[in-house]
Amino acid sequence: MSVKLPLILVCLLILQLAKAQEKNETTFKRFGFRVATNFSHVNFAKGSPPPVVPIITNWKAGINIGFFVAVHLAPKLDLQPEYLFSQMGGDVKAADISYHFNYLSMPVLLKYHPHKNIFLLAGPQFDMLIGAKKSVNGTSANITHDTEERSIGFTAGL
DSSP: OTTHHHHHHHHHHHHHHHHHHHHOTTSEEEEEEEEEEEEEOOOGGGSSSOOSSOOOEEOEEEEEEEEEEEEEEETTEEEEEEEEEEEEEEEETTTTEEEEEEEEEEEEEEEEEEETTEEEEEEEEEEEEEEEEEEETTEEEEOGGGSOOEEEEEEEEO
16 A cells, blocks of 8 residues: 555646646647768867877768757747757778767757747757767777766757
């Protein structure tokens, strides 16, 4: 009996919160799915210690797939958290080396609507590494545990 009472109270609380959400429909604006292209590169000059000879890398294309929820804050302003699978990486110009990273990304964006069909997005992005590979002359190696597993960045878009 002692386990059932807290369980019943939690269920009643959840039902009350769900009912409260019905009354306030203006805070929830919309949700949707996102498929986008991502361009990234690896910057070895920011490491510690930096390399003696600068390593120049090329940009690499990847994909972003996920979903978002837009919460209305003001007449032309929304808060839009997103949950994305994101591919990032880069190629080293001087050698046949390629880096490929898969991240779970969570940008928390402010979305401004200056015009009906135009909007601006900007905000921080938090990334958690899922997997990392390094390919040298066509031979791949898993470098997930040798790579920084978390990162914070800034994202913006139109």
